[in-house]
Amino acid sequence: MGLPGKGLVEGLKVTAKTLARRSVTEQYPDVQPELPPRSRGVIALMEENCTSCMLCARECPSWCIYIDSHTETAPSVGEQARERSRNVLDRFAIDFSLCMYCGICIEACPFDALFWSPEFEYAETDIRNLTHEKDRLRDWMWTVPAPQPIDPGPASEASEASEASEASEDEA
Ligand code: SF4
Numbered sequence: 001m002g003l004p005g006k007g008l009v010e011g012l013k014v015t016a017k018t019l020a021r022r023s024v025t026e027q028y029p030d031v032q033p034e035l036p037p038r039s040r041g042v043i044a045l046m047e048e049n050c051t052s053c054m055l056c057a058r059e060c061p062s063w064c065i066y067i068d069s070h071t072e073t074a075p076s077v078g079e080q081a082r083e084r085s086r087n088v089l090d091r092f093a094i095d096f097s098l099c100m101y102c103g104i105c106i107e108a109c110p111f112d113a114l115f116w117s118p119e120f121e122y123a124e125t126d127i128r129n130l131t132h133e134k135d136r137l138r139d140w141m142w143t144v145p146a147p148q149p150i151d152p153g154p155a156s157e158a159s160e161a162s163e164a165s166e167a168s169e170d171e172a
């Protein structure tokens, strides 16, 4: 058995230590938090770039991307040419009540149609409103930060290239 009141003293020690520390609590929503520009807030869709290829929907581990599309046929250009077909996006929606913000869809998209926006203020009282349809996803594009400038510094030599030059020096 421990000394009576030992737990209380230990608890007070923790309280005293915490009192001496600087508070890091942010007074949100009265004060907006200073988030890094690349924060994962919401996913934006550049509709013009989307080819309805379904890769993002197939890779999504939460199955929360819904895509509908149809194929349109355009007339052939020359006499010998075949008719051309293209996919037209009818629906693109993300259910943010299921999304776990893993970013796999953005990585998987081969056409740069999905982007992270740091915007996070889209809480809803009705869960159904957390499914954002393509017009709303398109609007989030206005909040996507511009890409970072390319690093002007000289790029370091690729390891394969330096290994190859070392090997050729050894042979010489
Ligand atoms: S971030 Fe992850 S969970 Fe959310 S829609 Fe993209 S792939 Fe699905």
Ligand code: SF4
Pocket (backbone or CB within 6 Å): 049, 050, 051, 052, 053, 054, 055, 056, 057, 067, 108, 109, 110, 111, 112, 113, 114
């Ligand atoms: S967002 Fe990208 S991966 Fe998803 S359907 Fe459109 S083009 Fe394909």
